[in-house]
Amino acid sequence: xxxxxxxxxxxxxxxxxxxxxxxxxxxxxxxxxxxxxxxxxxxxxxxxxxxxxxxxxxxxxxxxxxxxxxxxxxxxxxxxxxxxxxxxxxxxxxxxxxxxxxxxxxxxxxxxxxxxxxxxxxxxxxxxxxxxxxxxxxxxxxxxxxxxxxxxxxxxxxxxxxxxxxxxxxxxxxxxxxxxxxxxxxxxxxxxxxxxxxxxxxxxxxxxxxxxxxxxxxxxxxxxxxxxxxxxxxxxxxxxxxxxxxxxxxxxxxxxxxxxxxxxxxxxxxxxxxxxx
Amino acid sequence: xxxxxxxxxxxxxxxxxxxxxxxxxxxxxxxxxxxxxxxxxxxxxxxxxxxxxxxxxxxxxxxxxxxxxxxxxxxxxxxxxxxxxxxxxxxxxxxxxxxxxxxxxxxxxxxxxxxxxxxxxxxxxxxxxxxxxxxxxxxxxxxxxxxxxxxxxxxxxxxxxxxxxxxxxxxxxxxxxxxxxxxxxxxxxxxxxxxxxxxxxxxxxxxxxxxxxxxxxxxxxxxxxxxxxxxxxxxxxxxxxxxxxxxxxxxxxxxxxxxxxxxxxxxxxxxxxxxxxxxxxxxxxxxxxxxxxxxxxxxxxxxxxxxxxxxxxxxxxxxxxxxxxxxxxxxxxxxxxxxxxxxx
Numbered sequence: 001x002x003x004x005x006x007x008x009x010x011x012x013x014x015x016x017x018x019x020x021x022x023x024x025x026x027x028x029x030x031x032x033x034x035x036x037x038x039x040x041x042x043x044x045x046x047x048x049x050x051x052x053x054x055x056x057x058x059x060x061x062x063x064x065x066x067x068x069x070x071x072x073x074x075x076x077x078x079x080x081x082x083x084x085x086x087x088x089x090x091x092x093x094x095x096x097x098x099x100x101x102x103x104x105x106x107x108x109x110x111x112x113x114x115x116x117x118x119x120x121x122x123x124x125x126x127x128x129x130x131x132x133x134x135x136x137x138x139x140x141x142x143x144x145x146x147x148x149x150x151x152x153x154x155x156x157x158x159x160x161x162x163x164x165x166x167x168x169x170x171x172x173x174x175x176x177x178x179x180x181x182x183x184x185x186x187x188x189x190x191x192x193x194x195x196x197x198x199x200x201x202x203x204x205x206x207x208x209x210x211x212x213x214x215x216x217x218x219x220x221x222x223x224x225x226x227x228x229x230x231x232x233x234x235x236x237x238x239x240x241x242x243x244x245x246x247x248x249x250x251x252x253x254x255x256x257x258x259x260x261x262x263x264x265x266x267x268x269x270x271x272x273x274x275x276x277x
Numbered sequence: 278x279x280x281x282x283x284x285x286x287x288x289x290x291x292x293x294x295x296x297x298x299x300x301x302x303x304x305x306x307x308x309x310x311x312x313x314x315x316x317x318x319x320x321x322x323x324x325x326x327x328x329x330x331x332x333x334x335x336x337x338x339x340x341x342x343x344x345x346x347x348x349x350x351x352x353x354x355x356x357x358x359x360x361x362x363x364x365x366x367x368x369x370x371x372x373x374x375x376x377x378x379x380x381x382x383x384x385x386x387x388x389x390x391x392x393x394x395x396x397x398x399x400x401x402x403x404x405x406x407x408x409x410x411x412x413x414x415x416x417x418x419x420x421x422x423x424x425x426x427x428x429x430x431x432x433x434x435x436x437x438x439x440x441x442x443x444x445x446x447x448x449x450x451x452x453x454x455x456x457x458x459x460x461x462x463x464x465x466x467x468x469x470x471x472x473x474x475x476x477x478x479x480x481x482x483x484x485x486x487x488x489x490x491x492x493x494x495x496x497x498x499x500x501x502x503x504x505x506x507x508x509x510x511x512x513x514x515x516x517x518x519x520x521x522x523x524x525x526x527x528x529x530x531x532x533x534x535x536x537x538x539x540x541x542x543x544x545x546x547x548x549x550x551x552x553x554x555x556x557x558x559x560x561x562x563x564x565x566x567x568x569x570x571x572x573x574x575x576x577x578x579x580x581x582x583x584x585x586x587x588x589x590x591x592x593x594x595x596x597x598x599x600x601x602x603x604x605x606x607x608x609x610x611x612x613x614x615x616x617x618x619x620x621x
Binding site: 047050051052071072073074075076077079080081083086088089090091092093095096097099100101103104106109110111112117134152156 | 280281282283284361362365366367493494496497498500501503504505507508510511512513514515516553557558559561
């Protein structure tokens, strides 16, 4: 069953067209990666999908109903969003931050019920952040903080999780941790996960479906296997790629003009050609 | 999770703070150039046919002024909290959206045009101040709206520009006005308490307390808004509604405070930050505790202003700045090590 249905969606900022006639579905319980160069409209698409932006052209259906038919509160029960890391100026603790996801469920006085606290604690446990639940956000490392924001999204108890470049500022281990966590949520809790990312290699390893957006409003949507080939990536990103494989998983290494091994590649173009299978 | 704020814990803190406020108000009302005793105040209006001066001073001079200081302090501290939350800017104060210059302009127009009429036996200066303040906030809000998407930045800039423009107009009007007219304006701009009659006090108190209670009801939403409008929205908060209500109420109670007592600086900045440093940023707690602490702070500051150069009196705005500044710095140094909102 498709939980997100996008049909003929177009979007333009005042001058520039960002998305044109975009159509794709996201199956319930699947993991979609949205990749593409800067300015291709990845974040715009994410903002459209969570109702932060509205488009007059085309349709977005969440759980069979048009996205505009939801109020902010109703939509927050369907979709949780993890944006690029933002630390508020005032020092909220980890548990306070995660509990905030329950705000629409608070009682009349504006306080959480014990059920809310329990849900928040479960989200902390699931993201392995319970240890520092009383620490302040500003006292955490980037990776820990990102996990807290994912915990807050989990505490919203939604079917859909949208993430905007969840690993952009993280070191290798934390990047892998985040993707492992997302995969675990997909498998164990049946969450539908849509993540915008620049990391083709992690996306190739973890995602089922890929939406590849080009900066000329072109797009390709399909299984990770179909979309991730060197030719495709080279075309969309405009950079030469070395593609390799570990078992079924592919990996891609960009090759710049002045990179150390660019000479070797130039002399032996078949190194990249061979792997384009 | 013993550290979570619950309704019960909050009630205990608020009640303790209220008790402290009442004690401070009582102490301050017995302090002054004229010594009065609580015992003789309780004996009532007349003592063996003679007028009880202790009672007269207590009820008709000190009490109104102390209640006034409490109302103004609570209003300024709470609107400081709200503006800091909405603009996500720790430097925001109640006057940031042009309330000060708008009210100032209202006052100087009233003084220069030499309004002679009175309303309910009062000089209409306060009414001019109130109308000027609300008009300016509305203007700033409108300009902020027009700037579109990045609403918060647009509002801040609109506030700064309108403030600067109106200040220039105020300076122009001051320079062409007669000097005896100016004195009262200057005194007002420095922030000054005067004795008010009780009907004005009760009306303003009701207005400010109702505003603070309404703000308390949207304080969970203010918490979520601290993470940005988009984040709050995706957590299911009606962001547009919350912002509009919060701005309107904060502006209105600030305008009441300003029209009652002129421009009293620092209260809206140091009290919320002090409470935040000690108790944390949760608005459900921050808002009521800031209101009460703001009241305590201004009552104490005004008492100092009354007695420190007695028999003369200082404008209370001078005291809040002189006492508030260093006090805030001490808090800042003591707590930033454990609470890191300046780190990022």
